[in-house]
Amino acid sequence: MNESRARELVAGERARVESMLAEVSGQVLSDGPLQRQQTGEYEDAGSGLEAESVAVAITADLREQLDAVGRAEERISRGTYGISVESGMAIPDERLEAEPLAERAIEEQREFERHGPR
Numbered sequence: 001m002n003e004s005r006a007r008e009l010v011a012g013e014r015a016r017v018e019s020m021l022a023e024v025s026g027q028v029l030s031d032g033p034l035q036r037q038q039t040g041e042y043e044d045a046g047s048g049l050e051a052e053s054v055a056v057a058i059t060a061d062l063r064e065q066l067d068a069v070g071r072a073e074e075r076i077s078r079g080t081y082g083i084s085v086e087s088g089m090a091i092p093d094e095r096l097e098a099e100p101l102a103e104r105a106i107e108e109q110r111e112f113e114r115h116g117p118r
Contacts, residue, residue: 001093006081009100010072017069021062024055068101084108 075081082091086108095102104112 001082001096003076003079003081006072006076006096006100009096010069010076010081013072013100014066014069017062017065021059021066024058024062065101068103071103072101086112 072081075083082093082096083089084091084105085103087105089105091102091105095106102109
């Protein structure tokens with residue numbers, strides 16, 4: 001894959017993740033206790049904690065994705081984007097088009113998910 005296309009794909013992922021992160025952060029702020037105090041709405045304490053836990057988990061996942069974007073940008077800068085961090089073999093362009101942040105070929109990723117880092 002050429003560098004221009006790689007930058008385009010990764011920039012799109014950065015924009016997507018940052019937008020979702022801002023949306024989740026804004027939702028957490030708007031759902032906070034101050035809004036309930038101002039509107040007089042009270043919800044079950046358990047459901048409030050559950051919603052907050054979900055928001056925290058989503059935020060953590062999005063931050064991990066943002067870290068992956070940073071690693072992809074670094075690989076582009078080093079000229080190693082599209083090369084597996086596991087084997088050094090080329091990652092097919094079709095995979096990178098579908099998953100721009102891919103660090104491994106599909107089979108390597110499946111193995112990684114089953115057994116963790118080697």
